[in-house]
Amino acid sequence: MDVARAIREKHAIRSFLPAPIPDPVVQEILRAGRRAQSAKNLQPWHFIAVRERAALESLSRTGKWAGHLAGAALGVVIATPDPAQKFTIAFDAGQAAACMQLAAWELGIGSCLASLYETGEVRRILAIPPEWHAHIAISFGYFDPKKQPPSGVLNPGRKKFDEIVHWETW
Numbered sequence: 001m002d003v004a005r006a007i008r009e010k011h012a013i014r015s016f017l018p019a020p021i022p023d024p025v026v027q028e029i030l031r032a033g034r035r036a037q038s039a040k041n042l043q044p045w046h047f048i049a050v051r052e053r054a055a056l057e058s059l060s061r062t063g064k065w066a067g068h069l070a071g072a073a074l075g076v077v078i079a080t081p082d083p084a085q086k087f088t089i090a091f092d093a094g095q096a097a098a099c100m101q102l103a104a105w106e107l108g109i110g111s112c113l114a115s116l117y118e119t120g121e122v123r124r125i126l127a128i129p130p131e132w133h134a135h136i137a138i139s140f141g142y143f144d145p146k147k148q149p150p151s152g153v154l155n156p157g158r159k160k161f162d163e164i165v166h167w168e169t170w
């Protein structure tokens with residue numbers, strides 16, 4: 001799949017088939033995150049790959065809209081230094097997430113981000129050291145394209161080009 005098509009067609013997948021993702025495919029997704037660009041190439045991330053159902057279910061209860069993690073074949077939690085320290089940290093985590101999601105899409109695997117609000121609980125479930133922070137997870141799994149709602153469930157579509165693009169000045 002070419003990049004332009006993947007960018008155009010990828011959309012959030014929140015319900016997954018029960019099929020597991022083979023190990024080499026999981027590795028390929030994680031490697032795409034590892035390749036992501038980051039400010040000063042600091043790579044301020046650790047990726048915690050979670051496949052155990054009980055842990056995925058527990059994580060799914062740590063965010064108001066994180067329920068889709070419970071049915072994912074794979075959850076990847078992105079841990080970073082405190083994102084309040086520097087704006088680039090959350091930005092970098094987002095780049096790693098996008099790389100993993102696009103790589104997965106090409107492999108026929110859907111994904112969706114999950115904002116994690118109960119961060120103390122996330123830390124406890126995954127034994128994350130105190131200096132690392134986890135606010136975002138990604139659900140991954142195979143899916144039935146016929147059973148998926150169209151892109152953008154909560155906020156359908158995209159803003160119009162002329163509404164958001166400015167030329168030379170605002």
Ligand SMILES: Cc1cc2nc3c(=O)[nH]c(=O)nc-3n(C[C@H](O)[C@H](O)[C@H](O)COP(=O)(O)O)c2cc1C
Nearest residue numbers: 011012063065066112113114115151152153154155
């Ligand atoms: C930073 C961030 C946090 C998000 N958190 C959640 C979430 O907690 N639960 C969820 O279901 N989707 C979450 N999403 C997915 C967005 O709702 C989704 O990408 C958006 O509605 C556009 O839809 P599309 O990806 O299908 O085009 C998040 C996306 C981003 C970028």
